[in-house]
Amino acid sequence: MFTKLIITATVVLLANTCNRPATTTENEKTEATAAAPQTPAQDKPDPWAFISKKRWNLIQLNGATLTDANIWLEFDTAQHRFAGNGGCNRLGGNYVADSAQIEFQQVISTRMACIDQAANERESAFLRLLDSHTYTFDIADQTLNLYDSGKVVLMFGMQDRPAATK
Incomplete structure (x- = not known):
């Protein structure tokens, strides 16, 4: 019975996680911005x-x-x-x-x-x-x-x- 409860809770938890939009922390946003390609200066003469x-x-x-x-x-x-x-x-x-x-x-x-x-x-x-x-x-x-x-x-x-x- 305990095993069924753990499996059910895990399935419910995973189902809820899949339906939520992804959130990012401020650190992740900063890292993503830093890693994003910047418009090169040579685009403007x-x-x-x-x-x-x-x-x-x-x-x-x-x-x-x-x-x-x-x-x-x-x-x-x-x-x-x-x-x-x-x-x-x-x-x-x-x-x-x-x-x-x-x-x-x-x-x-x-x-x-x-x-x-x-x-x-x-x-x-x-x-x-x-x-x-x-x-x-x-x-x-x-x-x-x-x-x-x-x-x-x-x-x-x-x-x-x-x-x-x-």
């Missing part, structure tokens, strides 16, 4: 692979359109450095970037005076905008646009890099 292949000529500074300013930047993604020209002086520094933001760091430049006062003021404004600032950015219509609080502050036109700087 890296804008810096493209940006680093070009020279970016400044065509707009704080809303003012520039022509023949000879202000440009080039980016080295391997070293996280940038180099360029401010119109009168060479410049460079470090940057930290992801797919949506760039932060310029440790901006340096040579210190030759510009012959033209307007060029001097333009270069000073450009350097101030670069020095220790973080911007959101996008690439649209062959321009690299840097935004501060949703407003374009620097717009660069795309150009192939000269052979010597590739």
Whole structure:
């Protein structure tokens, strides 16, 4: 009689277990999430692979359109450095970037005076905008646009890099 009772209880217990939805503990959920395949970063193209292949000529500074300013930047993604020209002086520094933001760091430049006062003021404004600032950015219509609080502050036109700087 005792054996029949044990068998009946086991069958009832197993039947109830089979009809219940599976539950997972928090640890099991965490382990499953960690083991789940993540969407690879390469699914979204890296804008810096493209940006680093070009020279970016400044065509707009704080809303003012520039022509023949000879202000440009080039980016080295391997070293996280940038180099360029401010119109009168060479410049460079470090940057930290992801797919949506760039932060310029440790901006340096040579210190030759510009012959033209307007060029001097333009270069000073450009350097101030670069020095220790973080911007959101996008690439649209062959321009690299840097935004501060949703407003374009620097717009660069795309150009192939000269052979010597590739």
